[in-house]
Amino acid sequence: MVDLAGGLSKLAPPLGYMRSLHRTIRSRAGRPTQRESAPASAHRSxxxxxxxxxxxxxxxxxxxxxxxxxxxxxxxxxxxxxxxxxxxxxxxSPSSAEVREMARLYRAGESLKRIGGGLGFSAGTIRNHLLTAGVTLRSPQARVR
Structure with missing residues (x-):
């Protein structure tokens, strides 16, 4: 014999939640939403x-x-x-123009931290976007202090 009650009891909470959501959605169907009630010109001016x-x-x-x-x-x-x-x-996220500027500064010898400070991003964000753009990063041991 197979015990089906144990397997089905795990479905009861999600099904109850879905039923309550369905009731909530159905009760809202008759009411106008905020978008419908606001005039279209209100967002433009x-x-x-x-x-x-x-x-x-x-x-x-x-x-x-x-x-x-x-x-x-x-x-x-x-x-x-x-x-x-x-x-x-x-x-x-930085725009494509900002990523190009990051790459230009990095190739000119700037550090990730300095580039990030100037553009308003962290060094890690600069690094990730440079890697995504295909820029080969310098070895950390080769940097000038």
């Missing part, structure tokens, strides 16, 4: 004064997500607007 304030808050160290939630826009949209103004987004 952001004044330069507002952007100045948002940029200042971001430079003061406030999280991008918190600022975006306060204004009622997505984090991606806010990041895009700030990038358009020349603001460097924290935690973002």
């Amino acid at each position: 952001i004044g330069s004064e507002t952007l100045d304030t948002l940029e200042r808050r971001y430079h003061d160290g406030e999280a991008l997500r918190a600022i975006a939630n306060d204004v009622g826009m997505s984090r991606h949209r806010l990041a895009s607007l700030l990038r358009g103004r020349g603001v460097r987004i924290r935690g973002a």
Whole structure:
């Protein structure tokens, strides 16, 4: 005889969770979402004064997500607007132009730490992007101190 109860008892918690999620989703189906209720033009028209304030808050160290939630826009949209103004987004990967600059500086003899300090990245990030770009790294013993 095969004991099926032991095997099926492991499925009970995930199935119960899925059922509760299904009920939650079904109950939301009749309500309009935030996107549907907001006019389409509300996302396009952001004044330069507002952007100045948002940029200042971001430079003061406030999280991008918190600022975006306060204004009622997505984090991606806010990041895009700030990038358009020349603001460097924290935690973002370097652009292809920045990687080319890293490679140029490294080939000119700069250290990973100095390149990172100048561009706002860690030495490890510089190293990883140089390796990905196919740059041959110098031996650590060959560096000039």
